[in-house]
Amino acid sequence: MPGAFLFVGGGSGMQKSLPEPVTIAEAARRLDRLERTVRTWASRYRARLLFKQGKTAWYDWHDIKTIARQIHRGEPVPPTPEERDRIRAAARLAV
Numbered sequence: 143m144p145g146a147f148l149f150v151g152g153g154s155g156m157q158k159s160l161p162e163p164v165t166i167a168e169a170a171r172r173l174d175r176l177e178r179t180v181r182t183w184a185s186r187y188r189a190r191l192l193f194k195q196g197k198t199a200w201y202d203w204h205d206i207k208t209i210a211r212q213i214h215r216g217e218p219v220p221p222t223p224e225e226r227d228r229i230r231a232a233a234r235l236a237v
Contacts, residue, residue, distance in 0.1 A: 159230070162203040163192050169206045183209050190223040204230060 166184060170177040183189065187209050190202035208226040212219040220226050 159204055161190065161192055161205075163200040164203040164206065165198060165200055169201065169203060172203075173207075173210050175210070180206065180210075183213070187219050188222070 164172070166177050166181045169184075170180040173180060184191075184201055184206065189209060190205040191199055192202055193200040202223070205223050205226055208230055209219050212226075212229075220229060
């Protein structure tokens, strides 16, 4: 994958997982979904875009996975990546 990723922590105090770069094709393969479905989710819910080169974009796998989980459960998908981060943090604390 071209380019380098540098992530710096925020000040929220919540434990955060580092973003895991993934293309739409790879996310679709992992989720066993059509690429066009995952691309629609990424667009509709404004998934966290990490990097773009030409026509290829890398998204945060954890954000895409959270979107898919909310849809699968029939629960509303929070409108921002930050709100989805909070859902993941709460789920980690509940375990």
